[in-house]
Amino acid sequence: MTADGGAGAPGAGRYGEAVFRPDQGGEGERIDFGALAYDDITVARLRALGVGPGWRCLDVGAGTGTVSLRLLQECGVASVVAVDRDARFLTARRVPGLDVREADVTTEGFVTGRFRLVHARFVLMHLPEYRRVIAALAALVEPGGVLVLSDAVDLTGDRTPATPYTTAMAAMWQGLRNTIGTDVTWVPSYPQLLREAGLRSVAAEVHVPPLVPGSPLSRFWADTWERSRPAMLATGLVDAAAVDEAVRYLGSADCAALSAGMLTAWGWKPEEARP
Numbered sequence: 358m359t360a361d362g363g364a365g366a367p368g369a370g371r372y373g374e375a376v377f378r379p380d381q382g383g384e385g386e387r388i389d390f391g392a393l394a395y396d397d398i399t400v401a402r403l404r405a406l407g408v409g410p411g412w413r414c415l416d417v418g419a420g421t422g423t424v425s426l427r428l429l430q431e432c433g434v435a436s437v438v439a440v441d442r443d444a445r446f447l448t449a450r451r452v453p454g455l456d457v458r459e460a461d462v463t464t465e466g467f468v469t470g471r472f473r474l475v476h477a478r479f480v481l482m483h484l485p486e487y488r489r490v491i492a493a494l495a496a497l498v499e500p501g502g503v504l505v506l507s508d509a510v511d512l513t514g515d516r517t518p519a520t521p522y523t524t525a526m527a528a529m530w531q532g533l534r535n536t537i538g539t540d541v542t543w544v545p546s547y548p549q550l551l552r553e554a555g556l557r558s559v560a561a562e563v564h565v566p567p568l569v570p571g572s573p574l575s576r577f578w579a580d581t582w583e584r585s586r587p588a589m590l591a592t593g594l595v596d597a598a599a600v601d602e603a604v605r606y607l608g609s610a611d612c613a614a615l616s617a618g619m620l621t622a623w624g625w626k627p628e629e630a631r632p
């Protein structure tokens with residue numbers, strides 16, 4: 358098997374099939390809880406990169422479209438093509454300038470055109486073919502434009518004290534790996550991956566929103582564990598009582614933990630050499 362997955366890779370399934378099915382009640386709300394925790398950070402970074410009036414943007418794996426909408430309504434970009442393999446949440450939130458496409462980003466030619474901003478958040482970590490997708494997304498950036506990719510970094514591990522939360526997170530990452538092929542271990546390699554894709558002035562940052570009981574982020578993890586519960590149990594790392602205990606811990610005053618971080622990496626497409 359190749360480093361970027363392929364035949365025989367763990368997780369023969371796809372996002373939205375065994376886990377995170379969009380037709381299962383509450384999936385849009387789950388994505389929105391995550392968005393509430395991370396959108397301000399994402400939008401601030403995009404603005405700092407100069408995203409604004411006149412920009413043609415592509416938002417890949419756009420989910421419920423919160424970033425696409427804020428690009429249009431707050432940053433004043435000219436247009437956003439929002440792509441998702443299941444576009445039901447996007448079509449429910451149509452606004453002027455938003456062009457919704459239902460497509461699979463792993464398919465060649467999934468979208469045509471060139472964009473000044475190409476953005477994907479919490480998508481590539483679920484794709485075993487992430488290397489190929491990074492190259493495809495880089496090819497969609499127009500000269501002088503920017504590719505901005507965000508994914509999760511796992512901050513639970515041997516160096517953090519074991520709690521019900523860390524146990525559940527370990528089972529979740531393993532369960533998602535076994536079912537979807539989700540892998541966050543490569544995410545810290547983003548700067549090098551963007552450089553290898555031909556982008557310049559590459560940089561990255563990590564943000565870790567506080568895990569406060571009752572916050573959208575806590576709701577997001579509790580919902581995520583609920584939806585991935587069968588995959589978590591199948592790892593053998595947790596039983597049902599351990600998942601219940603982790604949900605209780607997340608909502609309690611005892612909760613003292615670091616959430617997963619969001620690593621955002623960006624790189625610029627060189628201007629084409631003038632003749």
Ligand SMILES: C[S@@+](CC[C@H](N)C(=O)[O-])C[C@H]1O[C@@H](n2cnc3c(N)ncnc32)[C@H](O)[C@@H]1O
Pocket residue numbers: 372373388391392417418419420421422423440441442443460461462463477478479480483484
């Ligand atoms: C965790 S959600 C993130 C949504 C949004 N980007 C955000 O950060 O709020 C992942 C999204 O990627 C979409 N997705 C997963 N695999 C995809 C693929 N191969 N092609 C297009 N979209 C995909 C899912 O349908 C889902 O909407």
